[in-house]
Amino acid sequence: MTRQLAARAYRDEDGWWTIEIPELTSPSPAGGTIIATGTATTFRGIDKAAHELAAAWLDDDAVTVDVDVVIPEDVAQLWKDSTAAEEAAREQQTRAAMLRRDAVRALRAQGYPAEAAAAALGISRQRIDQLGKAAPVRTSELAS
Secondary structure, eight states: OOEEEEEEEEEOTTSOEEEEEEEEEEEOTTSOEEEEEEEESSGGGHHHHHHHHHHHHHTOSOEEEEEEEOOOHHHHHHHHHHHHHHHHHHHHHHHHHHHHHHHHHHHHHTTOOHHHHHHHHTSOHHHHHHHHHSOOOOHHHHOO
């Protein structure tokens, strides 16, 4: 039966990839715990190095290792912030589209011909027709 292990890999200051398999440990002479640790020179070499590390540690080649790449916390936070900003932008874009449709519908309801509404809003008559026919967005979709 093949043993399944989880590992983490991160890039160190020298440009090498450090691989740790937290499930594989041994006691240190000082009483601490040693975690199975290896290296790879390239990102592409991580999976092979992780497998070799686990196989050597366990003295058994019937092992698979799933490696998670760990990035610095500040970079992870940048990614998280960008995701939140992108979601907020999508919500604002949805709101802007709703307001544009409302503006076109208001002008048309007040009797403005499509050509006059287009001229006033600086868009084409075809766009007036598109906005006037677009399905309304529920305000509950915009709440957040």
